[in-house]
Amino acid sequence: MGHRLSKIYTRTGDDGTTGLGDGVRIAKYDLRMQAIGDVDETNCAVGLLVAELANDDALQPWLARIQHRLFDLGGELCLPDYHLIKEEHATELEQWLDQLNDDLPMLKNFILPGGSKAAAAAHQARAVCRRAERTIAALSAADAQSALPGTRPTLQAYINRLSDFLFVAARTVARRDGGQEVLWQQGV
Template sequence: MVVLSKIYTRTGDKGETALGNGVRVAKHALRVNAYGTVDETNATVGLARLHATGIMDAQLAMIQNDLFDLGADLCRPDPDKDAHAEYPPLRMVATQVDRLESEIDAMNTALEPLRSFVLPGGSALAAYLHLCRTVSRRAERLTVELAGTETINTAAAMYLNRLSDWFFVASRIANDDGRADVLWIPGANR
């Protein structure tokens, strides 16, 4: 259980922060950028939830919890090294990716196939879900870049890849099952 009795520590005043294994790195390190952008994604999900109800809100709540798991995973380097530790680090697992895929498939059954690209907008919920999609894509790009230089848990990158797809399909659901999607009209303002 996490206990936070004091919020500021002054340990980051010189531009460094501690990873989950205690190693200190620059606050601009790629790993910190990756899990920081996962945190930013989580904040955008909080905005979307202001407009969500029912199943959509429940699914977004699960995603928020997963995003904390993902941040915990990314802030702890060397996934293979700690596998047999007394207190193994929290890692993303395939079932979290599978759940997203299942939810995407279920949402897709209500949607007509797209015949144009969709512009971000429509309902307030759809607009926020598009914001979630773009921020999660940035988190994915940073995580994939990190994977090019350090070992990461592959389920972490897979989760982010599915998550942006989830947000896209959910945005269409939020736009009256796609009927209120704002469609791109190529060259409309020429």
């Protein structure tokens, strides 16, 4: 895997560029860097959710695995020929989603983010994840128009499934913590 930093500041980015894992330098505002940053921010938001949950919470092992996978996903974006995210990772999220969804009532209306502090953190993580999803989709479209290695559809599937998982996790946590889902009321 790419270069390792022995010190945090290198001064190489002072010119507005940054290095990918293979040493190629690109603009810090490049769509690839935006995608990497959005995935990193998603991981941070998941970390905040983890911090809001009890250590013995049933979601903890799943969220830990998700955080590691988000690092893998960022690694793939940083090294386009490096493949760590697999189709079965999205399938695993679907299985977790199904387990959580089985205990939830059917959703008949939009809900407002909140319900408890942990549920609000899950909603925040979901919203940040949706941004990462949009950026990865834009990067994939841009890659298709260039000579660069394309962003694999597996990454888009994983991040899409993750945002769904975080939504259902928010609903689960809100109910479990005694909070109530607040239904959206149009025009209030």
